[in-house]
Amino acid sequence: MSIMWTVKVLGLGVVALSLSLELIGRLLRRLRPERTLNEVLFFPSEIACVEHIFTPSSPHSCFCLLPHDVETSFSRLLRRILSASSSLDLCVFAFSNMDMSRAIVALHSRGVTIRVISDKDYAAITGSQIGVLRKAGICVRCNVASVYMHHKFAVVDGRLLITGSLNWTLTAVQSNMENVLVTEEPDLVRPFIKEFHRIWEHNDPTQHRRSSDQRPARGTTRLETD
Amino acid sequence: MSIMWTVKVLGLGVVALSLSLELIGRLLRRLRPERTLNEVLFFPSEIACVEHIFTPSSPHSCFCLLPHDVETSFSRLLRRILSASSSLDLCVFAFSNMDMSRAIVALHSRGVTIRVISDKDYAAITGSQIGVLRKAGICVRCNVASVYMHHKFAVVDGRLLITGSLNWTLTAVQSNMENVLVTEEPDLVRPFIKEFHRIWEHNDPTQHRRSSDQRPARGTTRLETD
Numbered sequence: 001m002s003i004m005w006t007v008k009v010l011g012l013g014v015v016a017l018s019l020s021l022e023l024i025g026r027l028l029r030r031l032r033p034e035r036t037l038n039e040v041l042f043f044p045s046e047i048a049c050v051e052h053i054f055t056p057s058s059p060h061s062c063f064c065l066l067p068h069d070v071e072t073s074f075s076r077l078l079r080r081i082l083s084a085s086s087s088l089d090l091c092v093f094a095f096s097n098m099d100m101s102r103a104i105v106a107l108h109s110r111g112v113t114i115r116v117i118s119d120k121d122y123a124a125i126t127g128s129q130i131g132v133l134r135k136a137g138i139c140v141r142c143n144v145a146s147v148y149m150h151h152k153f154a155v156v157d158g159r160l161l162i163t164g165s166l167n168w169t170l171t172a173v174q175s176n177m178e179n180v181l182v183t184e185e186p187d188l189v190r191p192f193i194k195e196f197h198r199i200w201e202h203n204d205p206t207q208h209r210r211s212s213d214q215r216p217a218r219g220t221t222r223l224e225t226d
Numbered sequence: 227m228s229i230m231w232t233v234k235v236l237g238l239g240v241v242a243l244s245l246s247l248e249l250i251g252r253l254l255r256r257l258r259p260e261r262t263l264n265e266v267l268f269f270p271s272e273i274a275c276v277e278h279i280f281t282p283s284s285p286h287s288c289f290c291l292l293p294h295d296v297e298t299s300f301s302r303l304l305r306r307i308l309s310a311s312s313s314l315d316l317c318v319f320a321f322s323n324m325d326m327s328r329a330i331v332a333l334h335s336r337g338v339t340i341r342v343i344s345d346k347d348y349a350a351i352t353g354s355q356i357g358v359l360r361k362a363g364i365c366v367r368c369n370v371a372s373v374y375m376h377h378k379f380a381v382v383d384g385r386l387l388i389t390g391s392l393n394w395t396l397t398a399v400q401s402n403m404e405n406v407l408v409t410e411e412p413d414l415v416r417p418f419i420k421e422f423h424r425i426w427e428h429n430d431p432t433q434h435r436r437s438s439d440q441r442p443a444r445g446t447t448r449l450e451t452d
Contacts, residue, residue, distance in 0.1 A: 005231045009238065016239075020246050024253065031257040038413035042421055044373065093391075147270065148402040150391050163405065165319075165376050165391065176374040177425070179389065181407065181414060187264035188407060195268055199403070 036184050043166060043178035045074035050099055053078050054106065073180070074173050077162070078103055080182055084112045084156045089196045091117040091151045094128075094167035101129035105136045116140040117199050119149040129168075141203040149199070153192055161189045262410050269392060269404035271300035276325055279304050280332065299406070300399050303388070304329055306408055310338045310382045315422045317343040317377045320354075320393035327355035331362045342366040343425050345375040355394075367429040375425070379418055387415045 048070035051062035062068065081088070081103050088107055095101070095118055108114050116133055120142035123130040134140050143149040153163035164180035166172045183189065274296035277288035288294065307314070307329050314333055321327070321344055334340050342359055346368035349356040360366050369375040379389035390406035392398045409415065 002231075005228075005235075009231075009235055012235070012239075013242075016242055016246075020249075023246075024250070027250065027253060028257065031254070038411055040414060040417035040421075042417070143403065145403075148397075150398065150402040150404050152391055153405065163391075163407065164389070165378055171374075172376065176376040177369065177371075178376050179379065179418070179421070181389065183411075183414065185264055185409075185411060188266060188409065191266035191268070192405070195266075195405070 039182040041073040041180040043073050044175050045173055046072040048072050050075055086157050087113040088156055089115050090154045091196055092168050093119045093150050094122045094169050096127040096129055096169045100168045101132050108138050114138045118142055144203050155193055160184055161192050265408040267299040267303055267406040269299055270401050271399050272298040274298050276301055312383050313339040314382055315341050316380045317422055318394050319345045319376050320348045320395050322353040322355055322395045326394045327358050334364050340364045344368055370429050381419055386410050387418050
């Protein structure tokens with residue numbers, strides 16, 4: 001009888017132990033936080049051909065003299081931008097980089113919803129890509145206020161934030177010392193989404209047209225079209 | 227005998243259960259990720275007196291005409307900077323804001339180790355606070371290369387990153403649309419610490435002096451002192 005009981009107790013112990021281990025394993029898997037994407041890119045970027053990023057189906061189609069198949073800060077940044085599948089909200093002070101403009105137009109032609117906010121003074125200078133975007137049918141709004149719109153951020157698919165010191169210019173990418181931070185951290189992404197919405201609504205040209213219609217005297221409000 | 231065994235088994239079960247619960251509780255506490263500080267500040271900041279941030283012991287000592295006891299983006303930024311207890315590494319393109327300069331000098335006089343990297347062209351312009359920092363005995367290095375050092379970041383105590391579009395100027399704080407991101411996320415902080423170290427070492431004036439000594443011909447290397 002006593003041997004039987006010992007066997008039963010040991011059996012019970014083994015079952016309890018295996019159940020506990022299973023339970024702990026499940027808890028561990030559930031509680032381990034999923035790795036949030038956080039990446040920092042520094043510039044100036046090495047100068048290399050980025051044609052393969054635009055034409056991934058034929059990666060060896062370019063015969064230019066720049067180095068090929070080189071992963072650079074700029075190529076990583078371009079990939080992040082081109083990863084957009086539903087929307088891209090861009091709020092950038094200076095935008096004259098033709099590769100970045102090509103990426104935005106490519107996304108637009110793929111059906112990605114693009115909204116761009118830019119600084120009204122910079123948008124008007126020679127080399128600015130804002131006109132190219134507008135010609136492609138992309139919605140662009142420029143800040144109405146007389147202050148600098150000095151942001152340089154983008155939100156991809158409402159979940160990925162790209163922000164930093166880097167204006168979207170060739171000089172910034174190839175010459176300056178700059179940083180770009182790429183993150184999916186919701187506490188960082190959410191405020192930028194909210195701020196984009198605020199600036200976008202604040203610079204709605206239809207609203208400004210209406211308010212200037214109501215004001216017969218010469219106003220200082222600048223009219224911008226989408 | 228059988229009753230005794232039943233009591234023993236039940237006792238063993240109770241002990242095993244309580245131990246399991248204790249173990250699971252400990253695991254839960256250890257595995258729950260501590261909330262990492264992530265904050266985003268937007269500018270322009272409301273204009274308000276910041277005297278109470280510098281003199282917290284006598285918060286009502288200022289009689290200036292600006293609004294008092296108002297929490298603004300700028301006051302939050304100043305508090306983050308002044309939270310440094312051991313070190314502050316600052317890498318900023320333009321630095322002319324006198325309140326921010328006062329904060330850095332205050333930290334230096336408290337014994338916090340300060341290192342500043344700035345853009346050599348901007349450091350030389352009227353209104354730059356780089357001279358004030360140097361006069362206070364703070365180590366400042368300017369980038370030797372002919373490119374813009376366009377960063378605007380600081381690392382507090384090797385754990386808190388402050389970065390964004392905001393230069394440390396009055397216009398940026400009070401007029402421009404800017405962002406500042408404050409984070410303790412190690413994956414974001416670590417690359418900035420590494421980049422600061424790289425730029426700091428790269429612009430060591432003693433190294434540049436040595437290399438220019440070796441070069442008898444007129445060089446383009448610019449000498450900077452700490």
